[in-house]
Amino acid sequence: MSAASDHTENLALNYLLTASSVARPSVWYVALFTSDAGLEAGNITGECNGTDYVRKTVAFTVTTNSATNNGAVTFDPAGSGGWGTVTHVAVMDASTSGSVLFHGAVTTSKTLDENDTFQISDSNLTISLN
Numbered sequence: 001m002s003a004a005s006d007h008t009e010n011l012a013l014n015y016l017l018t019a020s021s022v023a024r025p026s027v028w029y030v031a032l033f034t035s036d037a038g039l040e041a042g043n044i045t046g047e048c049n050g051t052d053y054v055r056k057t058v059a060f061t062v063t064t065n066s067a068t069n070n071g072a073v074t075f076d077p078a079g080s081g082g083w084g085t086v087t088h089v090a091v092m093d094a095s096t097s098g099s100v101l102f103h104g105a106v107t108t109s110k111t112l113d114e115n116d117t118f119q120i121s122d123s124n125l126t127i128s129l130n
Contacts, residue, residue, distance in 0.1 A: 001089070001091070001102045001103060001104030001125070001126065003039075003040060003104060004101070004102055004129075005040055005041075005042055005090075005099070005101060005102065005103060006040060006041055007042050007099045007100060007101065008100075008101045008102060025093040027057055027095075028057065028058050028059070028060070028091055028092070028093065028101070029055035029056060029058065029091070029092040029093075029094065029095055029098075030055060030056050030057075030058045030069075030073050030089055030090070030091060030092070031044075031047050031048075031055045031089065031090045031091075031092050032047065032048045032053070032075065032083065032086045032088075032089055032112075032118060033046045033047050033048065033086065033087065033088040033089065033090060033103075034047075034048060034083075034084040034085055034086065034087060034088075035087060035088065036103070036105065039088065039090055039100055039103040040100075040103070042099050042100045044100065046088070048083040048084060048112070049083075050079055050080075050081055050083040050084070051079025051080045051081060052076050052077065052078065052079035053075070053076075053078070053083055054075075054076070054095070055092060055095055055096070056073050056074070056075055057073075058073050058091065058120075059071060060127070061123075065128060065129050065130065066126055066127060066128040066129070067126070067127045068123040068124075068125060068126050068127075069120060069122065069123060069124065069125040070123075071122055072119055072120065072122050073119065073120040073125065074119045074120075075117055075118045075119070076117070077114075077115045077116065078112040078113065078115065078116050078117070079114065080114055081114065082111070082112050082113040082114050082116065083112040084111070084112065085109050085110065085112070086106060086109060086110050086111075086112060086118060087105060087106060087109045088103060088104065088105050088106060089103070089104065089106060089120070089125070090102065090103035090104075091125075102127050
């Protein structure tokens with residue numbers, strides 16, 4: 001993933017540079033998007049929303065300066081009408097609504113027609129801090 005959201009950057013600054021308490025999510029979710037519009041600012045406008053679409057939980061393994069998904073993340077088959085062309089993914093702090101934590105473009109966009117699935121293989125979702 002290419003970017004931490006403004007929300008994540010503000011959480012990090014508050015945690016590291018103030019005495020403020022910062023709430024940490026206990027579960028993380030992957031969301032699929034058909035554009036990157038609004039992801040940086042957390043204005044979620046391009047998230048897939050077709051029949052049977054739901055965000056999926058994800059766990060991470062952290063190594064030096066990066067984290068990767070621990071286990072495959074598999075979305076259910078797209079329902080009637082499909083979900084459009086997935087161009088971006090984001091790690092979210094809630095199963096619905098919530099805040100964008102990290103976001104980035106997928107390597108290869110994928111059109112999800114009815115009954116198509118989307119999967120992120122084990123260790124294929126990488127978040128780096130450089």
